Amino acid sequence: MPHPPPPLPEDLRLLEAEAVSILRETAAAFRKPVLLYSIGKDSGVLLHLARRAFHPGPLPFPLLHIDTGWKFREMIAFRDETVRRLGVELIVHRNEEGAARGIDPVRSGSALHTRVMKTEALRQALDRHGFDAAIGGARRDEEKSRAKERIFSIRSPGHGWNPRDQRPEPWRLYNTRLQPGETVRVFPLSNWTELDVWRYVAARRLPVVPLYFAAERPVVRRSGTLIMVDDERLPLDPGEVPERLRVRFRTLGCYPLTGAIPSGAATVEEIIAEMRASRSSERQGRLIDGDEPAAMERKKREGYF
Amino acid sequence: MDSPASGGPERSTGHGLLRVLTCGSVDDGKSTLIGRLLHDAGLVPDDQLEQVRRDSRGRVEQDGEIDFSLLVDGLEAEREQGITIDLAYRFFATSRRSFIVADAPGHEQYTRNMATGASAASLALLLVDARKGLLTQTRRHSVICSLMGIRHIVLAVNKMDLAGFGEAVFDAILRDYRAFAAPLGFTTVTAIPLSARAGDNVVHRSARMPWYGGPTLLEHLEAVEPGEGDRAAAPLRFLVEWVARPAASDTDFRGLSGSVLSGRVAAGDRVTVWPAGTPARVARIVTLEGEPEEARAGDAVTLVLEEAVDAARGDLLSGAGAGAGDAPEVADQFAAHLLWMGEEPMIPGRSYLLRSGARWMPATVTALRHVLNVETLEHGAAATLGLNAVGLCNLSTAAPLAFDAYAANRDTGSFILVDRFTSRTVGAGMIRHPLRRAANLHRQELAVSAAERAGIKRQRPAVLWFTGLPGAGKSTVANRVERRLHALGHHTMLLDGDNVRLGLNRDLGFTDADRVENIRRAGEVARLMTEAGLIVLCAFIAPFRAEREMVRALFAEGSFMEIFVDTPLAECQRRDPKGLYAKARAGSLRNVTGIDSPYEPPQAPELRLDTLAEDADRLADRVVEALRVRGIAGA
Numbered sequence: 001m002p003h004p005p006p007p008l009p010e011d012l013r014l015l016e017a018e019a020v021s022i023l024r025e026t027a028a029a030f031r032k033p034v035l036l037y038s039i040g041k042d043s044g045v046l047l048h049l050a051r052r053a054f055h056p057g058p059l060p061f062p063l064l065h066i067d068t069g070w071k072f073r074e075m076i077a078f079r080d081e082t083v084r085r086l087g088v089e090l091i092v093h094r095n096e097e098g099a100a101r102g103i104d105p106v107r108s109g110s111a112l113h114t115r116v117m118k119t120e121a122l123r124q125a126l127d128r129h130g131f132d133a134a135i136g137g138a139r140r141d142e143e144k145s146r147a148k149e150r151i152f153s154i155r156s157p158g159h160g161w162n163p164r165d166q167r168p169e170p171w172r173l174y175n176t177r178l179q180p181g182e183t184v185r186v187f188p189l190s191n192w193t194e195l196d197v198w199r200y201v202a203a204r205r206l207p208v209v210p211l212y213f214a215a216e217r218p219v220v221r222r223s224g225t226l227i228m229v230d231d232e233r234l235p236l237d238p239g240e241v242p243e244r245l246r247v248r249f250r251t252l253g254c255y256p257l258t259g260a261i262p263s264g265a266a267t268v269e270e271i272i273a274e275m276r277a278s279r280s281s282e283r284q285g286r287l288i289d290g291d292e293p294a295a296m297e298r299k300k301r302e303g304y305f
Numbered sequence: 306m307d308s309p310a311s312g313g314p315e316r317s318t319g320h321g322l323l324r325v326l327t328c329g330s331v332d333d334g335k336s337t338l339i340g341r342l343l344h345d346a347g348l349v350p351d352d353q354l355e356q357v358r359r360d361s362r363g364r365v366e367q368d369g370e371i372d373f374s375l376l377v378d379g380l381e382a383e384r385e386q387g388i389t390i391d392l393a394y395r396f397f398a399t400s401r402r403s404f405i406v407a408d409a410p411g412h413e414q415y416t417r418n419m420a421t422g423a424s425a426a427s428l429a430l431l432l433v434d435a436r437k438g439l440l441t442q443t444r445r446h447s448v449i450c451s452l453m454g455i456r457h458i459v460l461a462v463n464k465m466d467l468a469g470f471g472e473a474v475f476d477a478i479l480r481d482y483r484a485f486a487a488p489l490g491f492t493t494v495t496a497i498p499l500s501a502r503a504g505d506n507v508v509h510r511s512a513r514m515p516w517y518g519g520p521t522l523l524e525h526l527e528a529v530e531p532g533e534g535d536r537a538a539a540p541l542r543f544l545v546e547w548v549a550r551p552a553a554s555d556t557d558f559r560g561l562s563g564s565v566l567s568g569r570v571a572a573g574d575r576v577t578v579w580p581a582g583t584p585a586r587v588a589r590i591v592t593l594e595g596e597p598e599e600a601r602a603g604d605a606v607t608l609v610l611e612e613a614v615d616a617a618r619g620d621l622l623s624g625a626g627a628g629a630g631d632a633p634e635v636a637d638q639f640a641a642h643l644l645w646m647g648e649e650p651m652i653p654g655r656s657y658l659l660r661s662g663a664r665w666m667p668a669t670v671t672a673l674r675h676v677l678n679v680e681t682l683e684h685g686a687a688a689t690l691g692l693n694a695v696g697l698c699n700l701s702t703a704a705p706l707a708f709d710a711y712a713a714n715r716d717t718g719s720f721i722l723v724d725r726f727t728s729r730t731v732g733a734g735m736i737r738h739p740l741r742r743a744a745n746l747h748r749q750e751l752a753v754s755a756a757e758r759a760g761i762k763r764q765r766p767a768v769l770w771f772t773g774l775p776g777a778g779k780s781t782v783a784n785r786v787e788r789r790l791h792a793l794g795h796h797t798m799l800l801d802g803d804n805v806r807l808g809l810n811r812d813l814g815f816t817d818a819d820r821v822e823n824i825r826r827a828g829e830v831a832r833l834m835t836e837a838g839l840i841v842l843c844a845f846i847a848p849f850r851a852e853r854e855m856v857r858a859l860f861a862e863g864s865f866m867e868i869f870v871d872t873p874l875a876e877c878q879r880r881d882p883k884g885l886y887a888k889a890r891a892g893s894l895r896n897v898t899g900i901d902s903p904y905e906p907p908q909a910p911e912l913r914l915d916t917l918a919e920d921a922d923r924l925a926d927r928v929v930e931a932l933r934v935r936g937i938a939g940a
Contacts, residue, residue, distance in 0.1 A: 011322040011403050013603055020605035021564050024546040025663070028618055048593075055593040055607065056558060057549045140394045147393045166391065168417050168646055170424035170733045173660050173721045177728040191405055193396045204594075278350070 008203050015196060016049065019188035021172065022151060023053040023135065026186045027060045029176035030133035033186075034126075037063040037090070039075045040252045041208050042137030042189060044082075045197055048206050049188060050135075051086070062089040064125055064134070068117040069094060070105050070254035072230050078209045091129070095121035105256045106235060113254070123159050126183060135186045141193045151190045157181030194250075195275055202268045211249045212271065214263040218242035225259035323526065324405045326422045326455070329432030330442035331411030334463045338432065338501035338522075339395055339408050340373025345508035346523060348397045349376060373501070391415070392422050401527040411442055416693040417646040419446060420733060423453040424719070427531040430459045430522075435468035435498070439481050441680055448679040451489035452642055452695065452735060454715055457531060458486070460496040461522065465514065466503050472516040488682060493529075497522055536602035540631045541568030541576070542709070542717050543622035544662050549591075549607050560591055560607035561616055566716040568624065570608065571599040575625040578616045579707035580635045584625055585610040619664035621707045621717065633707045633717060636739035642677075642711075643670070643690065643698045647724060647731030651690040654821040656855040657731065659702055661720040667703040667858065668722065674698060688818040699740060711735035726850060758838035762796045766835035767937045768860060769928065771844045772853060772907060773870035774899045775885050776877035778916045778924075779844040782870060785925035787842050790932075793939045798834050800827060802845040815896035821852055828856035835864065840938065848904045863935065868928060869910035874899050876917060 008016060026033050035050060037043045050059055065079060083090045095103075098116040105113040126134060140147045150166050152174045158181075167175050178184065189197070201208060219226045220234075220242050227234070229242045234256055236242070247260035248271075265274040327335045340357075343349050349357075353376070361372040395406040407422030409415075423429065429450045433443055450458065460482055468474045479496045486494060497506055498517055505511030508523045520528065542565075549560035570576065574587045590597050591607040600606045610616070624631045645651050651670060659668035675684035677695045690696045711718030722732035759766050769786065771779040780801055787799050805827055806813065813819040824847050831841045847853050857865045877899065878886040888894035889901070896902045907913075912931050914924045932938035 014322060017564055017603050017605035021546055024562060028547060028663070052593040053562070053605070054547065054549065056560070056591065141396050144393075147395065148391050163391065167730045168421040168733070170421045170721060171715060171719045173719060175660065175721060175723055175728070175730045177658070177723060179728050191394065191396070193398075195398070 009199070012196060012200055012203060015192055016052075016200070018172075018191065019046075019049045020053040022174075022186065022188040023050050025174060025176065026133050026135055026188075027054070029174075030178075030184070032129070032131050033061040033133040033135060034064045034091075034129070034131040035059070035061055036122075036134055036136045037065050037079070038137070038252075039065065039071070039079045039082075039209060040137070041197055041201060041212060042139065044206050044208055045192075045200055046135065046137040046189060047082070047086075047088075048204060059088055061135075062091050064091045064093060064129075064131075066118060066121045066125060067092050067094045068105070068113070068121070068254050069099060070113075070117075070233075070256060072209075072211055072228070072252065072255045072258075074211050075209055075252055078207075082207070091125070093121060093125035093128075095124060104233075105254045106233070110257050113257075126159070131183070132178060133184045133186055135188065137189050138187050139189050139192050139194070139197075140187075149187065149190070151187050152176060153185045153187065154178070155183045155185060159183065195272065198268060198272050198275065202272065208268075209252060211252060214246050214248040214266050214270075216244045216246050217260065219245050219247060219260055226261070227258075228255055228260055230255040322403050322405065323428060323529070323531065324407070324426045325428050325430055325526065326407045326409055326419075326426035326450070327430045327432065328409045328419055328423070328446040328450070329411060329461075330434070330437075330440040333411065333432040333434045333437075333440075334374075334501045335411065335430075335432050336374035336376075336393075336408055337372075338430075338461065338463065338499075338507065339406060340371075340376035341501045341504055341507050342523060343376060343395065343397060344371070344373060345504055346397065346399060392418050399523070399527060404526065409446075413442065413445070413693060416445065416449070417644070417733075420449050420453065420644050420646075423450050423455060424715070424733070426450075426453075426455055428457040428459065428526075428529060429455045430461055432461045432463050433478055433482075435462050435464045435474050435478065438478050439485065443482075444485060445679045447486055447489060448677070448682065449644070449695070451486075451491065452644070454711065454735075456490075456492040457529060458491050458494045459522070459525060460494060462496060462498045463501050465498045465505060465511075466500040470498075470505075470511075470513045472514075475517075495519070495525055495529075497525065536567045537569055539567035539602070539714065541570055541574075541622065541624040542566040542633070542714060543568075543570060543576070543608065544716070545616055545618055545620045545622070546663055547618060548616070558609070559613070560609050561620075561622070562607040563605070563622075565600050565602050565604045565606070567602045567714055569599055569601045570622075570624075572596075576610075576622045577625045577632065578614055579621045579623060579633055580705045581615070581620075582635070583614045583616070585612045585614045585616075587611075619662055621662060633709050634739045635705050635707050637702045637705045638671070638699065638740040639706075639708070640674070640697065640699050640737045640740060641720070641734040642737065643696050643700075643722070644733045645690040645692060645694050645696070645731065646733060647729065648692060649724075649731070650692075650817070651696075651722075651732060652818045652821045653689075653698075654818070654825045654855075655849070655851050656725060656858070657722040658725055659700070659720050659722055659734075661706055661708060662717065664706070666706070667725075669701050669855075670698045671701045672699040688816060697737070698734075700734070708736050708739075710738060725854065755836040755838070758836070760838075762838045764795050764838070764840060765864070765937045766838050767840050767864045767866065767932070767935075768831050768835060768856075769840070769842045769866050769868055769932075770847070770853065770856065771842070771868045771870055772847045772910075773872060774874060774877045774904055775846060775897065776880045776882055777870040777872035778880075778914075778921060779846075779870045781921050782868075782914060782916075782924050782928070783842045783844040785921055786928045789925055789929050790840060790938055793929075795840055795938055796838065797840045797842060799842040799844070800831060800834075802827075805830075805845075815902070817849075817902075820848060824849075824852040824856060828852075828859050831856070832859045835860065840932075846898050846904070848898045848902065850905045850907070853907065864937075866911040866931070866935075867907055868912045868914060869907045870914050870916060871906070872916045 095117050103116045150169050218229045220240055248263040249260055265271045357375045358371055360375050393408045397404050409419035409422045462475050462478050475498045498514055499506040506521050510521055543563050544566055545561045545563045547562040549562050572587055572589050577584055588609045588611045590600055653670045653673050656667050656669050659666055674697045676687040709717040718736045720734045721730050724731050771783050773779050787797050790797050810823050813823050831843055834841045885897055889897040898904045
């Protein structure tokens with residue numbers, strides 16, 4: 001007889017149940033859903049909630065990873081280990097045309113790289129496989145335009161988002177009916193905060209990519225940001241020598257675009273303690289948000305997650 | 306308070322999660338208040354604050370001051386116009402409680418977004434501008450909060466700095482509000498004088514209003530008891546969201562995965578599956594983390610029943626206790642308050658899709674009993690519900706629904722209506738009670754079946770529905786088709802729009818609402834006639850797709866044929882057999898289809914007749930041929 005689950009704090013219990021319910025709704029209401037798995041902590045929580053929603057049955061949808069080719073090596077290793085451990089189906093998609101054109105985050109710049117290797121790649125993958133619902137781990141507390149987004153967010157044919165024309169979602173009654181060519185993005189973690197995610201990781205003892213924990217890593221300082229030298233593809237300026245600093249990451253993306261923070265937090269509990277004392281926001285290290293005013297809203301209108 | 310308030314695991318021992326809605330009229334300072342609250346509680350990260358400080362330049366008079374509304378108004382259009390268009394959700398936690406704040410727009414045109422926020426909230430923070438007092442939107446939002454089941458109001462009297470911090474101003478507003486809100490049934494109304502811009506009484510007590518002895522806004526939000534927390538003490542309602550399929554290793558496994566909406570359920574409990582009313586017993590409760598003895602309101606679990614009962618997604622489980630109050634209502638007709646969210650008005654008789662719990666089904670509003678004046682609370686008469694209007698309606702669903710009164714359970718007493726053609730959410734409903742006639746009317750089984758009546762006539766009954774603009778040639782073609790069918794020995798009847806309006810439907814006019822009712826009755830008559838075994842020809846303009854689909858749904862697949870008499874408007878006007886277009890042009894006739902009333906052409910009719918290409922006899926031959934192909938006539 002398995003042990004009963006450890007009791008969750010009351011607010012997490014409600015957030016967990018809400019997310020589980022949304023995942024079941026997605027599986028039941030759409031023809032071909034997919035779970036966007038980006039390997040980070042939110043994805044990890046989402047994957048756990050999905051397994052929880054359909055236990056003891058298998059996941060009724062595959063995982064999709066949009067690989068830009070520039071993820072940290074430890075992320076890819078963690079991804080492959082997770083897929084093996086849980087026996088889930090994973091689709092990896094890369095925008096091969098973009099890669100062939102030589103788009104990369106260092107020389108092309110973050111804006112072009114993101115548009116081609118993430119936004120366009122996602123649209124390609126959804127179209128190619130005919131997915132009509134894409135589940136993602138985005139949260140409303142991440143960014144102001146995300147704070148405005150519905151849990152079931154309709155995308156017009158071509159994946160555009162019209163923030164001024166969203167369906168109301170009273171109670172928990174989601175309108176899941178699509179017009180021809182429309183797709184939907186589903187955000188089960190909408191009402192979670194960054195801290196909720198870590199508290200949940202702690203409560204359910206979920207594995208996360210080791211990059212979240214402080215360790216000595218080779219980094220260079222660039223315009224106030226600490227960039228980790230993850231492989232030889234990062235061009236060093238003349239005279240630039242990577243230094244070894246004790247750092248960790250609050251979010252994970254393409255390594256040349258993701259700033260590390262100096263930290264001594266080596267466990268989930270220490271991360272939670274550090275976060276309570278922190279004075280800066282989660283995405284502060286994400287270079288792509290600062291591309292232009294309302295950068296995220298515009299990216300989303302173009303089909304970025 | 307310089308360090309961020311903590312939100313660690315210990316907060317669960319505090320007051321749990323509070324869902325708050327902020328509402329009130331535009332420019333009363335809702336976004337500014339939330340921004341100020343977050344800032345003064347130390348919950349705004351430095352980099353976001355720096356960004357807002359930069360964006361504030363030129364927007365506030367004093368350089369270096371912060372426009373706190375920029376912390377929450379995130380859309381480009383909102384920042385351009387300085388207004389809130391859509392709900393923003395904000396999350397924060399203090400050492401005592403965690404909060405989800407839905408910041409609602411104030412403009413009347415976005416009332417539906419405000420109502421969406423209200424549907425999930427336990428407490429409403431209602432802003433009033435101290436200089437202006439109660440406004441139309443203050444009252445409108447209060448009424449919607451009351452309808453949506455919010456029982457706690459914080460009346461935030463804002464901009465006290467611009468009203469001289471006067472106690473008399475505050476007292477007068479509070480008196481006005483208590484008088485207005487008395488019939489709305491709020492459990493608590495707590496008024497707090499404050500200034501969101503300057504920060505008085507938001508987090509820090511104001512020295513400028515020594516006459517105020519109550520709590521600051523944050524103190525009150527941390528301490529208030531919503532008094533609805535004990536959903537676990539209510540009767541069991543378990544919504545089936547998914548039927549867990551047998552895993553490869555356990556082929557006998559069949560679990561009902563769902564949410565405990567209220568009450569508790571434990572292994573060994575007797576339950577009933579609704580709407581069927583099937584009894585069963587819970588064998589065990591399954592989760593990924595193990596098998597708990599019990600699940601309570603808020604839990605998402607999987608129930609395994611001892612019996613192999615038929616239970617599907619959308620079904621509702623209740624306890625099977627002796628108390629009759631344990632069971633939900635089951636009916637296909639009920640009364641409900643409906644908040645209309647559609648650009649097109651709600652029309653009684655039109656078919657919409659209703660979603661309740663995890664079920665979808667066609668539904669119609671059978672009667673609009675009254676419209677609520679949300680400023681005076683008076684009941685008025687109306688034929689339709691326009692955007693943002695609230696009415697008390699009778700609804701009829703295509704299948705029985707298990708539900709509770711909204712006042713007893715928000716989850717099982719609520720529904721949305723969706724337009725069948727645009728898929729937009731057009732209505733939000735709160736059920737009041739089942740209609741007794743739903744329980745007392747039962748379809749009577751007849752001794753002679755429809756098939757027997759048709760058999761004696763040696764034919765297959767069907768409906769031929771001719772639709773098109775006035776003057777398109779519907780009646781002309783229908784008459785010739787009927788002649789031919791009669792000659793072939795078929796028993797027929799022709800229902801012509803004008804003739805029906807002279808008799809059965811003489812009480813109906815030509816408004817959209819009356820046109821819908823006209824078609825509904827014609828469809829019902831046609832259905833009775835097919836049950837009598839007849840081939841029924843109907844010549845009606847039937848301008849709306851929704852109604853033609855509603856009629857189609859009355860008949861078995863293949864026995865309803867939509868025949869589109871497709872004549873261009875210019876040609877119909879040229880023919881004008883009844884002189885309608887001439888009258889419309891002269892301004893003596895209104896609501897003429899094609900002129901000042903819309904016509905929605907069929908998208909996939911069974912048959913399309915081109916009256917410009919062929920004459921009426923050829924077209925009638927075509928119809929008869931189509932019937933022959935379908936085995937309906939002339940076999």
